[in-house]
Amino acid sequence: MKLRTKGIKPYGIIDPDFSTPIWQASLPPEAVVPLLQHQGAEASAMVRIGDEVREGLLIGKAAEKGGAGVHSPIPGVVQGIIEISLPDGQKCQAVSVKLKGQFDYLGKQKEEGDWKSLSPLGIIDLVSEKGLVHMDSFTEPLGGTLRELRKHGAGSIVINGAAGAPFIASEVRLANEYPEQIVKGIQVLARVLSTDDIHFAYPRRHGRLMRPLREAAARNGLNLRFRPLRDSYSSGDPYELIHMVTGRELLPQSGYASSGAGVFAVSTVFALYEAVLLRKALVDRLITIGGGAMGPTRTVRVRIGTSIGTLFSEIGGLARTPAKILVGNPLQGFEVADADTPVTKQIAAIIALTRDELGDAPEQPCINCGICVESCPANLEPVTLHKLLRNRRFEDARDAGLEACRVCGICSHVCPSRIPLTASIRDGIVALGEGAFRNE
Amino acid sequence: MSNRIHLPRNLATAGLPHYSGAITSSRAMWTILTLLALPAFWGVLIFGLPALIILSIGLAAGVLSEVLAIALIFPLSEFRTELRKNLSDGSTLLISALSALSLPAYAHPALPALVAGFAVLVVKWSFGGLGKYWAHPVAAGWLFAHLSWPQGFYRQPWGDSLLGSLLSGADAVSGATHLTGAKLMLLQNGSPRVLRPLQLIAAPSGPVDEYLVRLLNERVFIPLGTILPDGYLDYLLGFRAGAIGEISVVLILLVSIFLFARRIISWQIPVAGALGMGILSFLFSGTHWGAQAATGDALFALMSGGFLFALFFLATDPVTTPYTGRGKFAFGLGFGVLAFVFREFSVLPDGSAPALLAMNMLTPLVIILSRRRPFGMPRRASGIGGGRE
Numbered sequence: 001m002k003l004r005t006k007g008i009k010p011y012g013i014i015d016p017d018f019s020t021p022i023w024q025a026s027l028p029p030e031a032v033v034p035l036l037q038h039q040g041a042e043a044s045a046m047v048r049i050g051d052e053v054r055e056g057l058l059i060g061k062a063a064e065k066g067g068a069g070v071h072s073p074i075p076g077v078v079q080g081i082i083e084i085s086l087p088d089g090q091k092c093q094a095v096s097v098k099l100k101g102q103f104d105y106l107g108k109q110k111e112e113g114d115w116k117s118l119s120p121l122g123i124i125d126l127v128s129e130k131g132l133v134h135m136d137s138f139t140e141p142l143g144g145t146l147r148e149l150r151k152h153g154a155g156s157i158v159i160n161g162a163a164g165a166p167f168i169a170s171e172v173r174l175a176n177e178y179p180e181q182i183v184k185g186i187q188v189l190a191r192v193l194s195t196d197d198i199h200f201a202y203p204r205r206h207g208r209l210m211r212p213l214r215e216a217a218a219r220n221g222l223n224l225r226f227r228p229l230r231d232s233y234s235s236g237d238p239y240e241l242i243h244m245v246t247g248r249e250l251l252p253q254s255g256y257a258s259s260g261a262g263v264f265a266v267s268t269v270f271a272l273y274e275a276v277l278l279r280k281a282l283v284d285r286l287i288t289i290g291g292g293a294m295g296p297t298r299t300v301r302v303r304i305g306t307s308i309g310t311l312f313s314e315i316g317g318l319a320r321t322p323a324k325i326l327v328g329n330p331l332q333g334f335e336v337a338d339a340d341t342p343v344t345k346q347i348a349a350i351i352a353l354t355r356d357e358l359g360d361a362p363e364q365p366c367i368n369c370g371i372c373v374e375s376c377p378a379n380l381e382p383v384t385l386h387k388l389l390r391n392r393r394f395e396d397a398r399d400a401g402l403e404a405c406r407v408c409g410i411c412s413h414v415c416p417s418r419i420p421l422t423a424s425i426r427d428g429i430v431a432l433g434e435g436a437f438r439n440e
Numbered sequence: 441m442s443n444r445i446h447l448p449r450n451l452a453t454a455g456l457p458h459y460s461g462a463i464t465s466s467r468a469m470w471t472i473l474t475l476l477a478l479p480a481f482w483g484v485l486i487f488g489l490p491a492l493i494i495l496s497i498g499l500a501a502g503v504l505s506e507v508l509a510i511a512l513i514f515p516l517s518e519f520r521t522e523l524r525k526n527l528s529d530g531s532t533l534l535i536s537a538l539s540a541l542s543l544p545a546y547a548h549p550a551l552p553a554l555v556a557g558f559a560v561l562v563v564k565w566s567f568g569g570l571g572k573y574w575a576h577p578v579a580a581g582w583l584f585a586h587l588s589w590p591q592g593f594y595r596q597p598w599g600d601s602l603l604g605s606l607l608s609g610a611d612a613v614s615g616a617t618h619l620t621g622a623k624l625m626l627l628q629n630g631s632p633r634v635l636r637p638l639q640l641i642a643a644p645s646g647p648v649d650e651y652l653v654r655l656l657n658e659r660v661f662i663p664l665g666t667i668l669p670d671g672y673l674d675y676l677l678g679f680r681a682g683a684i685g686e687i688s689v690v691l692i693l694l695v696s697i698f699l700f701a702r703r704i705i706s707w708q709i710p711v712a713g714a715l716g717m718g719i720l721s722f723l724f725s726g727t728h729w730g731a732q733a734a735t736g737d738a739l740f741a742l743m744s745g746g747f748l749f750a751l752f753f754l755a756t757d758p759v760t761t762p763y764t765g766r767g768k769f770a771f772g773l774g775f776g777v778l779a780f781v782f783r784e785f786s787v788l789p790d791g792s793a794p795a796l797l798a799m800n801m802l803t804p805l806v807i808i809l810s811r812r813r814p815f816g817m818p819r820r821a822s823g824i825g826g827g828r829e
Contacts, residue, residue, distance in 0.1 A: 064597070183448065249815050250816055251816040268655050353459060356757055357459055359461060359468075361464045366572075367570065367571050367758045367759050367761045368759050369465070370762070370763025374763075374765050378815040378816070379812040379815050381763070381811070382815050401814035401817055403816075404815050412460070413459070413461050414460075414461065414462045415460070415462060416462045416463055418460060427757055435729075
């Protein structure tokens with residue numbers, strides 16, 4: 001008997017749209033391109049103030065092997081190199097480019113180049129050079145991941161069509177609207193990792209939208225194993241996908257490179273197609289924008305470096321006063337305080353919530369209802385962890401499974417007493433990383 | 441690659457949670473309270489003014505105990521904020537209302553004050569308030585009152601009711617329930633060798649039951665080749681003696697359906713509890729009086745006494761029950777089994793309260809045994825059960 005519901009069906013603050021055409025945002029008058037757009041070291045600026053740049057020109061060189069370069073998303077003149085803070089709180093240098101001159105990059109239809117003559121390592125170098133990163137929840141650069149996976153020998157590839165589901169539409173839309181491109185991108189991946197055990201995971205309720213991809217895979221002779229996932233959040237979690245494919249359960253702190261499976265979001269595969277076949281640098285991406293303050297939910301293709309404020313004014317302003325603006329999935333994302341915050345390679349959604357949608361209420365004592373325990377995808381007891389951590393019993397918290405937490409945000413979301421469970425456990429994991437446990 | 445903390449997804453600074461989807465716990469308690477007005481209203485309709493008085497005394501005593509407890513525990517400067525906070529979460533009112541509803545209308549007027557006072561002052565607050573106590577306050581209060589002052593439950597009538605004439609038999613006047621009657625009769629007469637407790641009591645069924653049963657039998661059941669015995673409809677609809685809140689099975693089920701739908705109470709405990717009680721009653725009720733096995737009256741066992749009331753409104757209390765899904769099921773099953781055992785073999789007419797308290801004591805153990813292995817960990821989590829501080 002199944003007595004437990006894994007994950008949650010969150011009460012819908014955004015209802016992703018799959019019917020209206022993808023909105024092409026026009027070029028922003030100014031782009032602020034952060035030089036730190038993945039975990040690791042910041043890229044070093046390659047341009048000076050006053051330099052003219054073209055679209056796709058390398059403006060930041062990866063500081064380490066396996067990093068990702070940064071490219072100018074718009075043609076123009078470098079106005080300055082400034083320090084900004086990213087939504088996740090880190091500070092970094094950013095190149096500010098003012099729009100000027102012709103744009104020749106995305107307007108034209110590009111010919112698909114030859115990639116079959118490239119060696120796998122040559123492809124990886126191309127991926128790093130074109131600035132590719134994981135475009136979902138992973139924060140590593142793609143080149144580094146591919147290198148690691150190749151070294152350890154990845155037995156399987158999982159293409160994640162459920163990343164960010166059910167909040168984010170771009171993964172499903174790309175698979176539905178660009179099936180040929182996705183199939184070619186998967187073929188590149190298969191070549192790099194030299195495996196043909198390829199799985200495509202998607203939310204079960206979007207099975208109908210996957211038909212074009214099935215047909216395209218059959219046309220191109222790609223053996224794609226379609227794996228429907230449950231419709232609840234967080235079914236697109238990479239750790240669950242790795243478990244589904246390899247049977248191995250990974251702790252979030254352990255590197256996933258040795259797991260024998262590589263997980264790639266559909267948007268990452270699409271960027272890979274563009275980089276390898278079209279030789280196009282990563283300068284734009286699909287973003288879901290929604291939330292009660294935003295009006296209708298839309299999927300927008302937007303240049304990296306466009307400020308959130310510019311994007312808002314382009315879609316005609318906000319419908320209602322927002323109480324909170326988030327980037328990323330609404331349970332895990334980051335709050336944005338500044339409308340000048342630029343869109344980066346990893347932002348999959350921008351969400352503006354009204355006061356009503358936040359569901360704020362004063363914190364109350366825990367009533368042991370167990371909803372957090374029932375919904376935790378990692379089988380943890382968030383309430384026990386919270387109580388142990390509050391009393392600084394770190395060793396006990398570790399025994400209770402602290403390290404298995406993926407900070408998915410479900411426990412806080414479902415808590416009827418509004419206890420900040422996720423934040424408290426997250427702080428515990430940070431303390432674990434800082435070695436507080438040994439000192440206690 | 442870097443010396444930075446290896447957090448999943450770089451979440452070190454995210455201000456989680458961004459939004460909450462769940463109904464708040466105080467809203468949940470106020471919802472239960474509001475819905476309890478249905479069985480309370482029915483009780484007042486059946487038993488009249490005395491029921492209303494019992495209810496008012498219970499609520500007043502509970503609130504007064506809360507004020508007293510807060511005055512004793514907190515410094516004077518925090519008194520007002522604490523009082524407002526604790527009264528607004530609805531838990532005290534819920535405990536008081538359940539205390540009063542679990543008493544018969546013809547009980548001594550001091551009894552609800554005793555039950556609610558014990559529940560709030562001793563059980564709730566001596567362990568530190570909402571979320572901290574290990575025993576269900578109402579079950580503990582009821583048992584305390586019943587053990588220390590059993591006569592209080594069987595007082596002579598001191599009022600008359602609106603719909604009292606529709607009640608079956610003279611039991612209603614004395615306040616003793618059919619369950620008490622059955623138990624006394626079995627004690628006095630020994631082996632009765634009857635199949636149905638309702639036959640054993642031989643209490644006349646009320647006019648509503650008589651009319652409906654005759655109608656249903658003529659129209660539905662006799663053409664189908666079966667017959668509906670007397671008495672059950674009285675139980676289903678609520679024309680019977682008993683505690684104020686427990687008499688109408690239909691209303692209890694109606695309220696529960698709403699609470700299930702809003703996910704305020706879990707399904708595991710009621711389902712498992714009804715299974716445990718029903719199956720055991722069917723198999724064994726009456727065997728120790730000489731009847732055959734597997735001839736028991738599960739329907740009567742479920743509908744009589746305060747079993748359903750306790751199952752849906754007391755046993756589903758989250759504070760004193762396990763928080764794991766499997767643990768809830770085990771808890772419900774244990775509650776049903778123990779309620780059957782106490783009902784059949786103890787001096788109490790209805791075993792719900794001691795069964796609930798016994799299961800409350802087992803809650804930490806049930807949690808430890810029903811834990812799951814965290815994803816990616818080699819074994820089940822160790823450490824404390826119950827997540828208590």
